[in-house]
Amino acid sequence: MQELKTETDLARFLRNAAERLHNEDPELYAILDNEYRRQSNVLTMVASSSIADPSALACEAMPTMNVTAEGYPGARFHAGCRHIDEIETLAIERAKKAFGARFANVQVMSATSANEVVMFSTLEPGQKLLGMELDSGGHLTHGSKASISGQVFDAVGYGLDENERIDMNAVRELAHEHKPGLIVCGTTAYSREIDWKPFRDIADEVGAYLLADITHIAGLVAAGIHPSPIDHAHFTTTCTHKQLYGGRGGLIMIGKDWDRPTPDGKLTLSKMIQKKVFPFFQGAPNQSAVAAKARGLAYVASPEFKAVAQKIVDLSRALAKAFMDKGYRVITGGTDNHIVVVDVFSKGITGVNAEKALEDCGIVVNKNRIPGDQKPPSTTSGIRLGTNGLAIRDMRPEDMTECVDLIHRVLTTLVQKGDKEYALEPDVQRSVQSAVEAICRRRPISTYPAPQD
Numbered sequence: 181m182q183e184l185k186t187e188t189d190l191a192r193f194l195r196n197a198a199e200r201l202h203n204e205d206p207e208l209y210a211i212l213d214n215e216y217r218r219q220s221n222v223l224t225m226v227a228s229s230s231i232a233d234p235s236a237l238a239c240e241a242m243p244t245m246n247v248t249a250e251g252y253p254g255a256r257f258h259a260g261c262r263h264i265d266e267i268e269t270l271a272i273e274r275a276k277k278a279f280g281a282r283f284a285n286v287q288v289m290s291a292t293s294a295n296e297v298v299m300f301s302t303l304e305p306g307q308k309l310l311g312m313e314l315d316s317g318g319h320l321t322h323g324s325k326a327s328i329s330g331q332v333f334d335a336v337g338y339g340l341d342e343n344e345r346i347d348m349n350a351v352r353e354l355a356h357e358h359k360p361g362l363i364v365c366g367t368t369a370y371s372r373e374i375d376w377k378p379f380r381d382i383a384d385e386v387g388a389y390l391l392a393d394i395t396h397i398a399g400l401v402a403a404g405i406h407p408s409p410i411d412h413a414h415f416t417t418t419c420t421h422k423q424l425y426g427g428r429g430g431l432i433m434i435g436k437d438w439d440r441p442t443p444d445g446k447l448t449l450s451k452m453i454q455k456k457v458f459p460f461f462q463g464a465p466n467q468s469a470v471a472a473k474a475r476g477l478a479y480v481a482s483p484e485f486k487a488v489a490q491k492i493v494d495l496s497r498a499l500a501k502a503f504m505d506k507g508y509r510v511i512t513g514g515t516d517n518h519i520v521v522v523d524v525f526s527k528g529i530t531g532v533n534a535e536k537a538l539e540d541c542g543i544v545v546n547k548n549r550i551p552g553d554q555k556p557p558s559t560t561s562g563i564r565l566g567t568n569g570l571a572i573r574d575m576r577p578e579d580m581t582e583c584v585d586l587i588h589r590v591l592t593t594l595v596q597k598g599d600k601e602y603a604l605e606p607d608v609q610r611s612v613q614s615a616v617e618a619i620c621r622r623r624p625i626s627t628y629p630a631p632q633d
């Protein structure tokens with residue numbers, strides 16, 4: 181039983197590590213403990229977050245972190261990488277399996293880095309990039325001036341049509357007018373299904389590469405609930421911590437174009453990405469994070485995750501309906517994924533005041549700009565909610581009515597004193613908070629042991 185003994189040694193290592201932290205750094209331990217309790221007692225509805233599986237979090241704490249392993253499996257620049265190679269190979273195989281990809285790079289540190297790698301692989305500085313505008317639901321890394329993507333490259337943006345859907349006519353017109361080297365699709369605050377094929381058709385018409393950034397919907401894609409871009413886009417990027425319930429990190433994948441030659445004929449698209457991740461952008465990868473990715477990728481490929489992914493969407497639809505039943509304007513009038521964007525300014529409240537007042541009560545959402553928003557990003561007219569963190573609590577669609585009742589109570593009782601100032605009755609705050617805590621007790625995080633007082 182050699183294997184069991186190894187497992188026991190490792191389990192003892194983890195226990196010892198937690199004990200040492202507790203005994204030798206009580207100050208830090210107390211903060212970490214408070215954060216664990218906070219997560220257990222609040223409704224985490226930030227659409228760009230989730231609650232990682234504890235087995236993925238455990239990988240992050242492993243001694244794999246100690247190994248410096250520049251290079252790739254079988255071709256390292258350091259010795260001592262036998263097991264590191266096994267872990268990375270496993271993560272690559274699991275990524276390919278989960279998404280039906282032919283190539284995966286699991287070393288990239290975040291989705292931001294993943295997008296940068298693809299951009300610097302496919303574009304020269306100053307060359308045109310076509311991505312979705314931030315205000316319409318695109319991401320900072322898709323050409324915003326606040327990001328390197330909008331400073332190094334000449335970014336052009338598309339937005340939404342009159343139905344608040346991605347304006348494919350604008351994508352086609354802008355692509356033909358500007359002839360970008362890269363088109364980016366994928367969003368951060370868009371609640372509707374994305375049709376990948378027309379993006380590829382347009383990219384082919386103008387000779388551009390297509391990057392699909394599925395960071396927000398990667399879990400739904402892995403579960404087959406949202407169509408996959410893997411064989412439509414030349415490159416597909418995601419992070420592993422939003423909807424893949426794994427460790428914090430990034431992933432770059434390629435489907436059928438994996439062995440397509442680069443324009444100079446010297447490399448394939450896969451080899452080009454490998455070289456850009458290391459050594460162009462990064463040195464030695466974080467192999468504990470790679471192990472955590474492997475764990476999360478196995479989880480999202482499992483039959484049990486299909487039910488979680490379906491619940492993400494069922495809860496989100498119920499959430500959108502509950503808001504609309506209360507008279508709120510939900511952007512696009514509903515949702516196909518985990519995201520619900522609500523206009524709170526039509527109720528006289530700024531997004532930032534709504535966010536802060538809800539947080540006071542244990543409901544964690546984020547301020548978000550809405551189409552045509554007149555308020556700056558630090559204020560906004562909307563809030564964005566997501567159901568990744570609720571699905572892992574075994575919430576039922578019926579529970580969404582209660583959640584929206586609580587949100588409505590906060591928003592209707594808060595007194596707005598300025599765009600960024602408000603007052604909330606302490607009685608309301610206390611009673612909503614205790615109602616939230618009661619929900620959290622009734623629907624505990626299914627994978628976490630309940631905290632004991």
Ligand SMILES: *Cc1c(COP(=O)(O)O)cnc(C)c1O
Pocket residue numbers: 228289290291292293318319321366367368393394395396419429430
């Ligand atoms: C969150 C997000 C990113 C950035 O992810 P990080 O891993 O935090 O860098 C990139 N693209 C989209 C669409 C996102 O939503």
